Structures are given as structure tokens and as C-alpha cells.
Amino acid sequence: GDSVTQMEGPVTLSEEAFLTINCTYTATGYPSLFWYVQYPGEGLQLLLKATKADDKGSNKGFEATYRKETTSFHLEKGSVQVSDSAVYFCALSGGGGYQKVTFGTGTKLQVIP
Amino acid sequence: KAGVTQTPRYLIKTRGQQVTLSCSPISGHRSVSWYQQTPGQGLQFLFEYFSETQRNKGNFPGRFSGRQFSNSRSEMNVSTLELGDSALYLCASSAESPSTEKLFFGSGTQLSVL
Numbered sequence: 001g002d003s004v005t006q007m008e009g010p011v012t013l014s015e016e017a018f019l020t021i022n023c024t025y026t027a028t029g030y031p032s033l034f035w036y037v038q039y040p041g042e043g044l045q046l047l048l049k050a051t052k053a054d055d056k057g058s059n060k061g062f063e064a065t066y067r068k069e070t071t072s073f074h075l076e077k078g079s080v081q082v083s084d085s086a087v088y089f090c091a092l093s094g095g096g097g098y099q100k101v102t103f104g105t106g107t108k109l110q111v112i113p
Numbered sequence: 114k115a116g117v118t119q120t121p122r123y124l125i126k127t128r129g130q131q132v133t134l135s136c137s138p139i140s141g142h143r144s145v146s147w148y149q150q151t152p153g154q155g156l157q158f159l160f161e162y163f164s165e166t167q168r169n170k171g172n173f174p175g176r177f178s179g180r181q182f183s184n185s186r187s188e189m190n191v192s193t194l195e196l197g198d199s200a201l202y203l204c205a206s207s208a209e210s211p212s213t214e215k216l217f218f219g220s221g222t223q224l225s226v227l
Contacts, residue, residue, distance in 0.1 A: 032213065043117070043203060043218030044156075089156065093212035099168045101146070101211055105155030 002027045002094045004104035009087075012110045013080055021075040021107045023064075023090035031092040033057075033066050033073040034101070038087045047075075047088070080111045115140065117206050117219035125225045131192040134222045138185050138206030145187040146211050147179060150201040150221070159202075161211060162187055191224075199226045 007022040025031065032051045036044040048057030053068035062077045073090060090104040118137040126132050138145050147159040158171035162181035179189040185206075191198055201223050205216040 036216075036218075041220070043220045044205075044216070045218070046215045049215075099144070099146075099161050099163070099210060099212050100158055100171075101216060102158065103148070103156035105153070 002031070002092060002100075002102045004090050004092055004102055006088075006090050006104035006107050009106075009108040010110055011107060012112065015082055015111055015113050016079045017111075019075070019077040019080045019084075019109070021088055021090075021109070023073045023075065023104060025071050025073065025090070025092050027071075027092055027094050029094060031094050033064070034091040034093070035062070035064055035073070035075050036089040036091060036103070038089065038106070040086070044089060080109070082111045082113055085109055085111045117204060117217050119202075119204055119219035119222050121222060122220070123223045123225075125227065126194050127227050128194055128196060130194050131190065132194060132224060133188055133190045134202055134204075134224075136187045136189075136204035136206075136219060138187070138204075139217055142206035142208050142217070143185050144207045144209060144211050145181060145185065146205045146207075146216065147187070147189050148203045148205070149173075150203055151199075156203065159189065163209070194226045196226050199224060 003026045034049045035047040037047045038044045048059040050057040050066035056065045087106045093101045144163045146161040148156040161169045181187045201221045203221045205218045207214040
């Protein structure tokens with residue numbers, strides 16, 4: 001079945017550092033890929049998405065490119081801020097009428113001043 | 114527009130009891146999905162409802178059940194609670210199709226089983 005693998009956290013970075021959170025997936029067909037973010041005490045929010053190969057999703061300085069050849073969707077940001085501290089979830093939807101989004105285990109990011 | 118509302122926010126139960134959690138989706142949204150979130154497992158899909166019909170179900174035992182009402186509000190029930198059921202239960206709504214649309218999440222119900 002569909003699955004998502006994320007790098008384990010926590011990831012601790014200094015403010016203005018470069019961020020990469022790795023995500024790879026296994027799916028049949030042509031899934032859509034997502035990054036969701038969860039701030040402390042809140043539900044998840046969609047950060048960005050990509051629906052086909054080579055698409056780049058971007059939002060709030062974060063980017064991720066849908067790489068079908070490597071089945072990856074790594075999240076990057078050039079300069080992180082303390083306010084980016086949160087848990088980041090990679091996810092996919094397999095389409096095909098299954099009406100289900102599969103999430104990775106999440107990566108906690110802590111940015112220190 | 115009001116967001117997704119989950120009640121109650123916290124629950125403490127003992128083993129063997131049953132519990133019912135409620136989720137009110139964003140107005141106009143007809144799809145509601147439920148997830149169990151635990152530190153080691155991340156988000157595990159429980160089930161998805163659309164127009165009062167369950168369209169998809171995850172790999173959870175039959176003790177976990179749900180339903181959706183005509184106003185799209187949804188409930189999930191866990192019977193014969195076990196310690197391992199302690200988790201944050203999240204619901205998410207979308208207009209029609211969670212696999213192609215943005216999911217809007219509630220803040221969750223934190224269930225503790227003692």
C-alpha cells in the first residue's frame with residue numbers, strides 16, 4: 001500500500017540556517033504530494049502541495065519539488081526563523097477514488113535564536 | 114467561516130469503557146476524515162465519510178467505528194478502551210474529496226486511557 005517515509009527528528013537549527021527535511025514515498029499510480037505543518041496545540045495546516053511530476057510547491061519561503069524518478073518530495077527553506085518551529089508532515093494521496101491521505105510520522109523542527 | 118470543531122478537547126477514561134468523539138466540519142464540507150496521532154506512529158488513518166457513507170477505512174480493529182449525520186457532523190466511537198488507545202484524535206474536513214483537496218484539521222481530542 002501507500003507509504004511515506006520522513007527523516008527522523010528532532011531537527012535543531014540556528015535562526016537563518018538552511019533547512020532540508022527529507023521525504024520519500026511509495027505509491028501506485030500518480031499520487032499528489034503534500035507538506036502539512038502542526039504548530040504546538042493546533043491541528044495540521046496545509047503548507048504546500050504538488051500534483052504531478054516536476055511540479056514545485058511553495059509557500060512562506062518553503063519549497064518542495066515532486067521528483068518521480070527518486071520518489072521524493074524534500075522540503076527546503078533557505079533561512080529559517082524561530083516561528084518556523086513546528087512538526088512537519090509529508091503526505092500523499094493516491095487518488096484512484098480511495099479518498100485517503102497517507103501521512104508520514106512527522107519531523108519536529110526546533111529553531112533557536 | 115468557522116473552522117473544524119472537535120469536542121471534547123480532553124478526555125480521561127479507564128480501560129474497558131467506551132468513548133464518543135465529535136467533529137463538526139467547515140460549513141459546506143461534506144467529507145470528514147479521522148486520524149489517530151501518536152508520537153511514534155504519526156497520523157494513522159481511521160476512516161472517511163461523505164454524505165453519511167463510509168468511503169474508506171484504515172487498518173484499525175472493529176472497536177473503532179464512526180458515523181456521519183445529514184448535517185455532515187461526524188462522530189467516532191471507541192468501545193472497550195485499551196491503554197494503547199491513548200492518543201490525539203484528529204478530524205479533517207474537505208469539500209468533496211480529501212485525496213485531491215486541501216484538508217482542514219481540527220485541534221483534536223486528547224484521549225487518555227488509564
